[in-house]
Amino acid sequence: MTDVLENIEEKGIVPEKRVESRVLMDYLYSFEFAFNLYLMKAVLGITNDLSVLLQRKDQDILNAMKQVRVCKVRLQNMRDEGWESLLCEVSTFCNVHGICIPNMNYDFKAQGKSRRKAQQISNEHRFQMEIFKKVIDMQLQEMNSCFTExxxxxxxxxxxxxxxxSFTSFNKDRLMEFARFYPSEFSNVELLTVNNQLKSYIVDMQSDEEFLELKGIDNLAQTSVETKRNSEPIGNKWLNDCMLTFIEKDVFDDASNDAIMQRFHEFKERQRQL
Incomplete structure (x- = not known):
């Protein structure tokens, strides 16, 4: 890239492009550019495993949720304790490549401007608060928004x-907890029935070779429909609703969280009025 920019600066026909190339060259050899690259590398290094896991077709939800927690903790640790080590790493790189390192106690001067229009801030405030912590906070906010408690x-x-x-992830207590998120579907008496149905369900699944060979909840849903198991245990409508999101996941990908929540609140309000 630098060779191309140098060529444009030296031999470019359009004067504006030659000036623009010079500005870009100056930025590529600046401390701020190196700092942003190292920060990006550090953040992507933390989130990469989760990103890859979420893109897999055979998503392991439990491992994905664990990885979400790991990413949140690592990002928070980096925010709280990672500033000095990142600054040291960037400074070492700049020393090796002859890039000027700004004194963190001096006032920050934006490239191409003599003074900031706003109140003067130090280089340390600029790089630590406005870039380092701001980028990490954006990552944490995005993760907290997508993966609420x-x-x-x-x-x-x-x-x-x-x-x-062979259904090793099956956990009756957690599924009972799941059912309690739907009080309109299950009364306290019905929850007792579900408790027994879940016990029968896992015995049924683990005794059928056709189900033992399945991979993924979407395949479980399809096979349950094919064998008419979906019309038998665990509160038919509730189980069907759970599996519907996996069968029709392409449709649900286009539905926003806000739209789903609005529809849910409208449904609850109609129930209350009845």
Missing amino acids: VNSKLLTCIACLSPND
């Missing part, structure tokens, strides 16, 4: 239906 708990409960490894 309630969402994470629901996904963890759903994962107990996974048929992988």
